[in-house]
Amino acid sequence: MNPLPLDPTDTRRGFLKKLSAASIAALMAEAPRASAEEIKHPAATADSCILLWMAGGMAAPETFDPKKYQPFVKGAPVSNMLSTFPAIDTSVDNIKICQGLENIAKVMDRATLIRSAIQPDLGSILHSRHQYHWHTGYVPPQTVAAPHIGAWMAKVLGPRNAVMPAFINIGQRLEGIGESEELKSFTTGGFFGSEFGPMNLPFPAEAMLAVRPPKGMEPSRFSNRRAFFQKLVNQNPHRDLMSDHQQESMLRSLESAHRLLSSPEAKAFDLELESKETRAAYGDSRFGQGCLLARNLVEKGARFVEVTTEYVPFFQWDTHKDGHEVAERMHREVDSPIARLILDLEERGLLDRTLVVIASEFSRDAMIEGAPGSDAKDQATVKSDTLELPAHYGLHRHFTGGTSVVMFGGGMKKGIIxxxxxxxRPLIAIKNPVSISDLHATIFTAMGINPATMYEVERRPFYATEDGKGKAVREIFA
Incomplete structure (x- = not known):
């Protein structure tokens, strides 16, 4: 399906208008119909998927693909700056990653490290556009609301546990931050409907509040409110503004949420039940606590869980200045939680059937915006040929020519690159490039979903991977 045309000079406001139009169209749309042609799904190698989303553009040369190390020297040419962290050994002889990820280094013998993921420039290298593309497999804006990859799993596979949400999103606020509308545009069930969208838990330490009635409210009163709300929806005089499919989907999602509140599985959301030692092992950051929460939710039957370092412009991995200093902090934030999550899943016998994916919307380079030959607008805030200040030290520009993705468990090979x-420079993929479509096909295949799975929406086909052409990277399966 071809995206709506986007002028390279198009404004963010224009982009939002197009996204809003697609969202409204989704509310009006009838139920999507599965392909009349029977799709043969592959045998699943994973039952659950945890996506660890390094929001903001994690620089591969500063994390999982170290290059020549350049210490900070005032006046040194920026062209010499490939990595600002030295490489360290891992538990696999031929795999090195960057200093600061020592705990992850110890579990790389459980990992497949893809160093050749690539992205198109999309005319303008905006985080919002690339995050939408990565999470849905489609270039925005679309004429329909494209489902998140987690929504595809919820729709095609259904829940592993009838009371546990199939799709849970941890750590990302959708209100009150920059580009919040863009984030909300893909963090949905899309045309599948509300019941296949995510349960959003922006603050993992407060996740328990999402599965209990408001403080001070008796359960009976809460149930009465739920029944009254359903009555209001059914008697809404403006029902014609939303299709029957979307209304029924919303009511089913509310019914599922109500079942969870009274189930034993609700305890999985309460991190206060964990020991101090366990919580300390995951760290006190929202990302670390999110990894701990993801472990619990997968153990209790969640199908797809995304945990993010959170995207806020010029924050976290969005390193347009002070790159090295920020990357150092991000190493501390993600290193222990990721390693602990892998070890805990392994100790609980869950890793073999849980696919854990570390990914980001694109990488970063000190000099090149996009990829060689790109005419994408330069978004760097530091423009100097030499290193004059520590703020210049690190990788700043958005780079789409070569990105790292790490996979653990879920039927993938162990300890390979x-x-x-x-x-x-240019640090482009020179061997076995992996597109987003093929990366999604790999994830879908591991989860037992044919990448060519198709639903008809507004009498047009819509596939799990763009045009159904995504091909799984079979070489990395065990």
Missing amino acids: YGATADE
């Missing part, structure tokens, strides 16, 4: 990027 797939693909490679050049050792000298």
Whole structure:
């Protein structure tokens, strides 16, 4: 399906208008119909998927693809700056990653490290556009609301546990931050409907509040409110503004949420039940606590869980200045929680059937915006040929030519590298490039979903991977 045309000079406001139009169209749309042609799904190698989303553009040369190390020297040419962290050994002889990720280094013998993921420039390298593309597989804006990859799993596979939400999103606020409308546009069930959208838990330490009645409210009063709300929906005089499919989907999602409130599984959301030692092992950051929560939710039957470092412009991995200093802090924030999550899943016998994916919307480079030959607008705030200040030290520009993705468990090979990027600038993928469509096909295949799965929406086909052409990277399966 071709995206709506986007002028490279198009404003964010224009982009939002197009996204809003697609969202309204989704509310009016009838139920999507599965393909009349029977789709043969592959045998699943994973039952659950945890996406650890490094929001903001995690620089591969500062994390999982170290290059020549350049210490900070005032006046040194920026062109010499490939990595600002030295490489360290891991538990696999031929795999090195960047200093600051020592705990992850110890579990790389459980990992497949893809160093050759690539993204198109999309005309303008905006975080919102690339995050939408990564999470849905489609370039925005679309004529229909594209479902998140987690919504596809919820729709096609259904829940693993009838009372546990199939799709849970942890750590990302959708209100009160920059580009919140863009984030909300893909963090949905899309045309599938509300019941296949995410349960959003922006603050994992407060997740328990989402599965209990408001403080001071008796359960009976809460149930009465629920019944009254359903009555209001059914008697809404403006029902014609939303299709029957969307209304029924919303009511089913409310019914599922109500079942969870009274189930034993609700305890999985309460991190206060964990020991102080366990919580300390995951760290006190929202990302760390989100990893702990994801462990609990998958153990209790969640199908797809995304945990994010959270996207806020010029925050976290969005390193447009003070790149090295910020990357150092991000290493501390993600290193222990990710390693602990992998070890805990393994100790509980869950890792073999849980696919854990570390990914980001694109990488970063000190000099190149996009990829060689790109005419994308330069978004760097530091423009200097030499290192003059510590703020200049680190990788700032958005780079789409070579990105790292790490996979653990879920039927993937252990302790291998797939693909490679050049050792000298431009650091583009030079071996086995993996597109977003093929990366999604790999994830879907592991989960037992045919990448060519199709639903008809507004009498047009819509596939799990763009045009159904995504091909799984079979070489990385065990």
